Amino acid sequence: GAGVSQSPSNKVTEKGKDVELRCDPISGHTALYWYRQSLGQGLEFLIYFQGNSAPDKSGLPSDRFSAERTGGSVSTLTIQRTQQEDSAVYLCASSPTGARGEKLFFGSGTQLSVL
């Protein structure tokens, strides 16, 4: 596709269950970001992948959160033992090279609701 694709668009889960959120970046983009948007909050940085370098995980809120990027393309964000405070919109973005100041292309997000 032409843009960043995220799936599912909506996910409802029960507290304590694990969830996986998927991001397909724009083809050829080496940089990939995950952000979290909670109700009434701004966007919170979670993790950044750049090519084959070790990811910047400095924004992950707890060890229940993890992410991987396979083959430099698709990324999966995994939340284990979900809690109600994990409810938010999870946004993925990509950019061509990850250079400072580069435009980010965002997906439409995954709305996660933890009951």
Add this chain to the structure above:
Amino acid sequence: AQSVTQPDIHITVSEGASLELRCNYSYGATPYLFWYVQSPGQGLQLLLKYFSGDTLVQGIKGFEAEFKRSQSSFNLRKPSVHWSDAAEYFCAVDSWAQKLVFGQGTRLTINP
């Protein structure tokens, strides 16, 4: 640490009226500044950005923003808003670590 403050959570303006959304940042060096817009059900879209040079930058959809170093501000303006401008607007600063730090956003409502 870098931070961005958008003092107004929600602003309502009439269609055709002028608009100014405020943004203040905290950053030790020369900042890279951005405004993104999020329309309902859509991803964020870049409106404009500032790196250096002319402190008044033009963006898409008729928006402009002015960088004022002395005030640590990067306010977004539009001379005449349209109903389609109703959305949430985010100011952001690009840290040295290649990740954007966003403000909390300003929700814009347009009255007909």
